[in-house]
Structures are given as C-alpha cells and as structure tokens.
Amino acid sequence: MGAGHAHRLYRHGHSPVHGLPPHTKLAATFAFVVVVVSTPRAAMWAFGLYAVLLALVAYVARVPAGFLLKRLLIEVPFVAFAVLMPFVAEGERVEVLGMSLSVSGLWGAWNVLAKGTLGVAASVLLASTTELRELLLGLQRLKLPPLLVQIASFMIRYGDVITDEMRRMRIARESRGFEAKGVRQWGVLAKSAGALFIRSYERGERVHLAMISRGYAGSMPVIDEVTASRAQWSYALTLPFAALVVCLLGWSL
Amino acid sequence: MVVVTEPIPSLEVAGLAFAYPDGHQALFGVDFSIARGERVALLGPNGAGKTTLVLHLNGILTGGTGTVHVAGLPVGKQHMAEIRRRVGIVFQDPDDQLFMPTVREDVAFGPAAAGLKGPELEERVDRALDRVGMAEFKDRPPHHLSFGQRRRVAVATVLAMEPEILVLDEPSSNLDPASRRELADILRSLDVTVLMVTHDLPYALELCPRSLVLSEGVIAADGKTAELLSDDELMRAHRLELPFGFDPRSVMGVPPREPGEAASSVREGA
Amino acid sequence: MHVPDGFIDAPTSAVTGVVAAAAVAVSLRGARRELDERTAPLAGLVAAFIFAVQMLNFPVAAGTSGHLLGGALAAILVGPYTGALCISVVLLMQGILFADGGLTALGVNITNMAIVGVVVAYVVFRGLVKVLPKTRRSITAASFVASVVSVPAAALAFTLLFWIGGTTDVSIGKVATAMVGVHLLIGIGEAAITALTIGAVIAVRPDLVYGARDLRQPLKLRVGGELVDAPAPEAARPVAARTSRRTLWISGLVTSLVLAGFVSFYASASPDGLEKVAEDKGFAESAEEHANADSPLADYGVKNIDNIRLSGGLAGTIGVGATLVAGTGVFWAVRRRRTDEAADVSPTSTSV
Numbered sequence: 023m024g025a026g027h028a029h030r031l032y033r034h035g036h037s038p039v040h041g042l043p044p045h046t047k048l049a050a051t052f053a054f055v056v057v058v059v060s061t062p063r064a065a066m067w068a069f070g071l072y073a074v075l076l077a078l079v080a081y082v083a084r085v086p087a088g089f090l091l092k093r094l095l096i097e098v099p100f101v102a103f104a105v106l107m108p109f110v111a112e113g114e115r116v117e118v119l120g121m122s123l124s125v126s127g128l129w130g131a132w133n134v135l136a137k138g139t140l141g142v143a144a145s146v147l148l149a150s151t152t153e154l155r156e157l158l159l160g161l162q163r164l165k166l167p168p169l170l171v172q173i174a175s176f177m178i179r180y181g182d183v184i185t186d187e188m189r190r191m192r193i194a195r196e197s198r199g200f201e202a203k204g205v206r207q208w209g210v211l212a213k214s215a216g217a218l219f220i221r222s223y224e225r226g227e228r229v230h231l232a233m234i235s236r237g238y239a240g241s242m243p244v245i246d247e248v249t250a251s252r253a254q255w256s257y258a259l260t261l262p263f264a265a266l267v268v269c270l271l272g273w274s275l
Numbered sequence: 276m277v278v279v280t281e282p283i284p285s286l287e288v289a290g291l292a293f294a295y296p297d298g299h300q301a302l303f304g305v306d307f308s309i310a311r312g313e314r315v316a317l318l319g320p321n322g323a324g325k326t327t328l329v330l331h332l333n334g335i336l337t338g339g340t341g342t343v344h345v346a347g348l349p350v351g352k353q354h355m356a357e358i359r360r361r362v363g364i365v366f367q368d369p370d371d372q373l374f375m376p377t378v379r380e381d382v383a384f385g386p387a388a389a390g391l392k393g394p395e396l397e398e399r400v401d402r403a404l405d406r407v408g409m410a411e412f413k414d415r416p417p418h419h420l421s422f423g424q425r426r427r428v429a430v431a432t433v434l435a436m437e438p439e440i441l442v443l444d445e446p447s448s449n450l451d452p453a454s455r456r457e458l459a460d461i462l463r464s465l466d467v468t469v470l471m472v473t474h475d476l477p478y479a480l481e482l483c484p485r486s487l488v489l490s491e492g493v494i495a496a497d498g499k500t501a502e503l504l505s506d507d508e509l510m511r512a513h514r515l516e517l518p519f520g521f522d523p524r525s526v527m528g529v530p531p532r533e534p535g536e537a538a539s540s541v542r543e544g545a
Numbered sequence: 546m547h548v549p550d551g552f553i554d555a556p557t558s559a560v561t562g563v564v565a566a567a568a569v570a571v572s573l574r575g576a577r578r579e580l581d582e583r584t585a586p587l588a589g590l591v592a593a594f595i596f597a598v599q600m601l602n603f604p605v606a607a608g609t610s611g612h613l614l615g616g617a618l619a620a621i622l623v624g625p626y627t628g629a630l631c632i633s634v635v636l637l638m639q640g641i642l643f644a645d646g647g648l649t650a651l652g653v654n655i656t657n658m659a660i661v662g663v664v665v666a667y668v669v670f671r672g673l674v675k676v677l678p679k680t681r682r683s684i685t686a687a688s689f690v691a692s693v694v695s696v697p698a699a700a701l702a703f704t705l706l707f708w709i710g711g712t713t714d715v716s717i718g719k720v721a722t723a724m725v726g727v728h729l730l731i732g733i734g735e736a737a738i739t740a741l742t743i744g745a746v747i748a749v750r751p752d753l754v755y756g757a758r759d760l761r762q763p764l765k766l767r768v769g770g771e772l773v774d775a776p777a778p779e780a781a782r783p784v785a786a787r788t789s790r791r792t793l794w795i796s797g798l799v800t801s802l803v804l805a806g807f808v809s810f811y812a813s814a815s816p817d818g819l820e821k822v823a824e825d826k827g828f829a830e831s832a833e834e835h836a837n838a839d840s841p842l843a844d845y846g847v848k849n850i851d852n853i854r855l856s857g858g859l860a861g862t863i864g865v866g867a868t869l870v871a872g873t874g875v876f877w878a879v880r881r882r883r884t885d886e887a888a889d890v891s892p893t894s895t896s897v
Contacts, residue, residue, distance in 0.1 A: 151406055176374065179375070179376060180374075182418050183370055183418060225521060228371040231366070231371075232371050232372045234359070235357065237360060237388035238390070244387070245380050245387050260351060
C-alpha cells in the first residue's frame with residue numbers, strides 16, 4: 023500500500039518503523055504503555071529513559087520533533103487537571119514559593135503527567151507511522167472480533183463523508199445568518215443532528231444494499247493477509263522489552 | 276447451458292407486482308425481456324417504481340408476485356449468491372457503492388465474496404480497473420477521487436464480478452460533460468447486457484437503441500429509443516421531458532417530419 | 546472525560562479492561578440480534594455519526610461550551626447493544642488514532658462512557674416509556690431525563706474507579722462533587738440536544754428510533770388489490786427480546802460480582818492515603834505485610850520477594866496477563882456459541 027494518502031495524522035515515509043507489519047507495532051505500543059503505567063512514580067529517572075526510548079523510535083521513524091510535540095497538545099485538558107492536583111489533594115503539605123501544596127498531590131500530578139504524556143507520545147508515534155487501513159488489518163490480525171473491525175472500518179470510511187455533510191449543513195446554517203451563541207440555538211443544532219442521523223442511517227441502509235448486491239452475507243471476504251516474520255516481531259518488541267528492563271530496575275532500585 | 280432453439284434472454288421479468296410493507300404499492304405487473312448483449316434504457320418519471328424494479332432484479336426485494344429470470348435462472352432464495360454475481364448493480368451514489376478503504380479492496384470485494392483469492396483475484400481486479408481506465412488509482416482511498424472517477428470505479432466493482440447483466444441507476448447524474456462522455460465510451464466498449472435506469476433522455480438516446488418506459492408501476496411503452504422520444508404524446512403522458520432545445524430527430528440524422536415545429540427547436544438548440 | 550494513561554493504576558485498569566471486553570462481547574451478540582447482518586454497515590455509520598456529533602460543540606454558558614458524549618442518543622436511536630458497540634468503537638479509534646484517552650485506560654473509558662452511560666440511559670428511558678402514555682412527546686421527555694441522568698452517572702462511575710484505583714489521593718468527596726457537578730451541567734446540555742434530536746428524527750422517520758418501536762402500527766401488504774396481513778417478523782421478536790433481557794441481567798449480575806470481587810481485593814490491597822505517601826518516601830517497610838496480606842496474588846510466591854515494589858509490579862503484570870486470558874476466553878466462548886447457534890435450527894431457543 024504505497025500510494026500516498028491516508029489520514030492527516032499519518033506521516034508518509036519509508037523508515038524501518040513504517041515498514042513493520044501493523045500488528046507488531048500495535049502490540050509493541052500497547053505493551054510499552056502497559057509497562058510505563060506499571061512503573062512506580064518515584065523512579066523519576068525511569069520515565070526519563072522511557073522518553074529517550076521514544077525519542078529513539080521517533081528518530082528511526084524520521085518523525086520530526088515538532089510534529090510530535092504539536093500532536094501532544096491533545097493532552098492539554100489533563101495538564102490543567104494535573105496542575106490542580108497539588109492544591110486539592112490531601113495529606114502532608116509543603117511550602118513552595120509561598121503556596122501550600124500537597125505532597126501526594128505533587129506526586130499524583132507528576133504521575134499523571136509523566137505516564138499520560140508517554141502514553142500519548144507512543145500512540146502518536148503509532149498513528150504517524152501506520153496507515154489507517156493497516157491499523158485495521160493489524161487489529162484484525164490481533165484477533166479483535168471481526169465484527170468490531172468491520173464497524174471500525176465503516177466508521178473510518180464514512181467518517182469523512184459524514185463530517186463533510188455536517189460541515190455543509192453548518193455552512194448552510196451560517197449563510198442564513200445563524201450563529202450558535204447560547205441556549206436558544208440548541209434547537210437548531212439538534213435539528214441538524216437529527217437530520218444528520220437520518221442521513222447517516224439511510225446511507226447505512228444503502229451501503230448495506232450495495233454490499234449484499236455484491237454477495238455480502240454477514241462476513242467480510244479476506245482480501246489482505248498481513249504476516250510478520252520472527253525478525254519483524256523481535257524488532258518491534260525491542261521497545262517494550264527495553265522498557266520492561268527499565269521498569270524492573272525501577273521496582274528494584 | 277443446453278442448446279435451445281431460442282437463445283435464453285439475459286433478463287426476463289414476468290407479472291412482477293410489489294407493495295412495500297407500509298402499504299404503498301410500487302409495481303403493478305411488470306413484463307419485459309432483454310436479449311443477451313442488448314443495451315436498454317429504463318425511462319420513467321420520479322416515483323414510477325424504477326428503483327423498486329431494480330432491487331427485484333437481484334433479489335434484494337422479494338415477496339410480491341411474478342417472476343424474474345436472469346439467464347434462465349429464477350431469482351429466489353436457492354440461487355441468491357449466483358444471481359447476485361450475475362446481476363451487477365451500479366448504484367446512483369458511488370459513495371454508497373465504494374465502502375472499502377481502498378479502490379483495490381473495493382473492486383476485489385465481490386469476487387472475494389464469491390471465493391476468489393490470490394493472483395486470480397488480483398488479475399480480476401486489474402482487468403476490471405483497466406476496462407474503466409482507473410488502473411493507476413488502485414491503492415487510493417475512494418473518497419479522495421473525483422466524482423467521475425468514483426463512478427467509474429463503481430462500474431469496475433461490478434465488472435469485476437463478470438456479470439451477465441449490468442444495471443446502472445442514473446449513471447450520468449452529477450457528472451460534468453467530459454466525465455459523462457468518458458463513461459459513455461466505457462459503457463459502449465463493454466460486451467455485456469446493459470440496463471440503464473435514467474432520467475437523462477439524451478444519454479439514453481446516445482447509448483441505448485431500445486427503451487422501456489415505466490410509469491405507474493407498469494411498462495407503458497417498449498420500443499426504439501429514437502421513436503419513443505419522438506412520440507410527443509407518449510412523452511407528455513408519462514411526464515418525460517427532453518432538455519430545452521434537444522430534438523431526437525436531428526440527433527439521429529432523421530430529417531424532421533414537420534418542418535415548422537422542428538425548425539424552431541433546432542434554432543433554439545443551435 | 547477521556548481518561549489518559551496513568552490516571553488509574555494498572556490492576557484497576559486491567560480489571561475494567563476485562564469488564565469492558567465482556568460487555569463488548571455481550572453487545573456484539575445483542576447487536577446481531579438487533580440488526581442481523583446489517584450490523585456492520587449500520588453500526589459503522591452510526592459510529593461515524595456519533596464521532597461527528599462529538600465535534601458538535603454546544604454553548605453552555607458565557608463563553609464555555611460542551612460536547613456530546615452521545616451515549617443516551619445512541620442507545621435510544623439504535624438500541625442499547627448497538628449503541629454501546631458504537632461508542633466503544635468510537636473510543637477505540639479515538640485512543641489509537643488521536644491519542645485521545647490512553648490505551649491502557651481504554652477499559653476505563655469504555656466502561657464509563659459506553660457501558661455505564663448507555664445502560665443507565667436505556668434503563669431510565671425504558672422505565673419512563675413504560676410509565677408514560679404512548680405518545681411521541683413522552684418519548685422525547687423520557688430521552689431528556691435519560692440523558693440528564695446518564696452523563697453524571699458516567700462521571701460517578703469514573704469517580705468510583707478513581708476511588709478504587711486512582712493514583713492520587715484527592716478526597717473522594719471532592720472528586721465526586723466536582724465531577725458530578727460539572728457533568729450535571731454538561732448533562733443538561735446533552736439532554737436538551739438529545740431530546741431535540743430524537744424529537745426531530747421521530748417527526749420525520751419514527752421507524753428509525755429504536756426506543757419508539759412500541760408506537761408502530763401492524764403492517765399490511767397489498768397484493769392484487771387485496772389487503773393481506775404482512776408476514777409478521779414481530780412474532781419471533783418478543784421471545785428474542787425476553788432472552789436478550791435475561792442475558793443482559795445475568796451478564797450484568799456476573800460482571801458486577803466479578804467486579805466486586807476483584808475490586809475489593811485490590812481496594813483492600815492498595816494502601817490508603819497516608820501509607821501511600823510513606824511508601825513513596827521510601828519508609829514503607831512496616832506497612833509491607835499489610836499491603837499484600839489479603840491480595841489474591843499473595844500466595845503466588847510473590848510474597849517471598851522482599852521488595853514491596855517488585856511484588857506489586859508482578860501483581861500488576863499478572864493482572865494484565867489475566868486480562869488477556871479472560872478477554873480471549875470470553876471472545877472465544879462467544880464466537881463458539883455463535884457458531885453453535887448458527888448450526889442450531891431454532892436460534893431463539895438457546896439462552897444463557
């Protein structure tokens with residue numbers, strides 16, 4: 023699947039990371055995040071090492087730092103939450119710059135920030151080196167129930183179409199002088215949502231007709247089989263294993 | 276197939292009547308037959324039952340009275356898979372038809388559902404895309420193609436199943452003139468039976484020598500497209516209107532019979 | 546409301562992962578019954594719809610705005626199973642593609658928003674519809690109440706999980722007040738949009754509103770001018786509905802038992818606030834015995850390892866392993882039952 027285009031999150035490239043079979047990448051990312059989450063928060067250096075590991079992956083995958091950092095912005099709401107923690111948490115308190123902060127709150131904030139950021143960074147790396155289509159094949163290969171994969175596949179195929187319909191409806195609303203300012207506009211928004219639902223549902227029915235017209239009987243025919251060699255697996259799993267070593271060190275030191 | 280004296284028609288519809296569960300009756304006894312290799316247009320006003328008829332051809336709608344035979348095979352529960360392979364329907368909105376993440380997978384869907392795999396499947400996909408001139412778009416996601424390209428891929432998805440009959444629902448809708456002509460060239464180059472459901476009367480005239488007029492749930496007329504379109508009374512009775520300034524007689528090279536009337540329309544059109 | 550990684554500790558995430566997997570398995574089964582082979586395209590399109598609608602921001606008060614969670618909307622429009630499935634798929638894709646909600650917190654997110662949100666909304670909705678007169682207005686009213694209740698319920702479920710496995714000891718009362726307070730506001734916005742949306746759909750295509758099926762008239766078919774009763778597919782439905790309801794109750798019971806069992810172990814195993822501070826500061830040796838004494842993993846030789854952190858880590862790892870095994874087992878069992886059912890001549894006769 024070389025030809026160029028996929029979701030805006032994907033960064034086209036031919037790095038070794040791009041070339042790995044999708045299910046190995048999914049498994050590696052998931053294992054990595056699990057390891058990160060199970061690391062004790064007191065082992066601050068461990069999180070530094072995780073960040074270095076991810077930076078290495080980003081380097082190998084030729085994902086520029088700016089791209090990665092920009093995508094990390096999704097985390098902002100939780101940063102706000104984390105910043106609040108030292109103020110509201112219970113327990114022993116310390117004075118920092120004249121503010122009384124909870125020690126456990128500080129730890130909690132650090133914990134959420136460190137683990138959350140690493141988790142987001144890992145997912146961003148996965149999404150930017152794997153095409154949507156491949157992600158679905160990977161999920162299928164990892165034995166996610168086929169029906170779930172099909173639903174996800176339809177969601178992705180029609181996500182754009184429906185978002186586009188929503189955008190057109192918004193333009194139509196706005197070109198007639200509508201502006202969502204307050205509670206009084208909820209009715210209009212809801213009517214749009216209702217219309218959007220009817221359109222989505224009816225499209226679902228038409229798609230279903232088109233599918234059974236071509237011989238669909240409840241299960242998708244297998245067109246692509248993705249396989250991974252032992253070498254590819256071990257290459258992909260280097261990341262979580264390295265992380266696991268760090269994690270074990272974190273627990274024992 | 277057994278050799279018979281009369282060749283088996285591609286499509287044979289007899290006494291087809293159907294009412295929707297909400298009580299609205301759409302078909303009131305439809306009869307017609309299409310020989311192998313023919314290109315036929317199905318014309319009719321909105322609400323005449325055209326879509327309902329199309330959905331009967333591959334057994335998506337059943338339960339009324341009457342029969343449909345595709346190359347001699349009755350449409351019914353026992354042959355459904357074979358019927359759906361033989362009748363290829365191209366729906367009006369290519370976004371409904373192209374539901375897979377890439378063009379290649381979409382074209383492969385039908386043959387793969389019929390059990391084809393490996394290089395044989397790949398070859399089938401390539402051939403179908405080649406016939407509509409979309410081979411170089413194989414790995415693209417369908418929603419990033421232009422509308423005309425999507426319609427051509429939609430035709431390819433059906434051609435890949437090597438159907439006995441190709442049924443097109445409003446093939447020319449939303450196409451710009453160039454895409455319209457390209458599609459016409461493709462359709463002319465195919466050697467399959469074609470049933471084309473359309474409002475686009477000039478397109479029907481251009482592509483289909485024969486036409487059926489479906490009106491109020493029955494076949495109201497069946498004959499040469501040029502003759503039907505020239506029959507003003509018939510056209511008016513079934514709410515069929517030619518585009519402003521279009522005269523089928525002038526297009527087909529038939530000299531206008533009533534000079535005064537035809538001259539005015541030619542003048543407007545030129 | 547999308548919980549990131551590290552918010553909830555590993556064992557709790559693992560347990561909720563199992564709960565979510567089981568619930569998704571049950572929904573897959575139920576959705577097949579609601580939609581038969583149309584499940585994939587229709588649920589996929591509804592998921593795309595929910596995904597789009599979540600981008601629809603509605604102004605709440607001066608300058609702030611909230612967005613729909615969509616649980617109640619999905620449950621009422623397409624039924625609880627398909628609804629839960631759609632929200633789960635949306636959360637899964639948001640987690641993988643947009644890093645919105647952590648991968649290890651997927652179980653937490655699905656449990657809160659897809660399961661608790663949808664189930665609470667649907668139960669409240671059905672209860673109200675049964676009580677209220679059978680009119681379109683009461684469907685709209687019921688959907689309003691259902692979604693007002695469902696959003697804070699999801700927030701409350703989060704609070705509960707946070708209490709059990711939260712990584713920071715903020716007082717549970719504070720969390721509950723803040724979460725429920727904020728989400729009550731969002732809930733009112735959600736409810737208004739949901740009710741109005743349902744109202745708009747019911748006005749145009751009442752047949753598409755799953756929750757309004759009771760309002761339908763019996764169907765007739767006209768063949769050759771005669772009115773014939775339509776072949777009633779409804780006949781099989783009450784039986785199916787009854788079994789599916791029983792499935793729902795039993796699976797609900799089982800999951801809550803499992804949840805209660807596991808959770809109480811972990812809850813008692815996790816040190817309380819003061820001890821946690823002590824542990825982090827490195828003088829938790831005295832608490833060691835207590836912290837692990839009644840954990841189910843205490844007998845697995847983990848106890849012999851002196852270092853409390855290491856044994857805790859092992860417990861976490863074992864928990865995650867258990868998740869994988871249990872999840873696979875559930876899917877396997879469900880798939881096997883489905884094939885059995887397919888082989889069976891009368892699928893409605895099978896029950897749990």
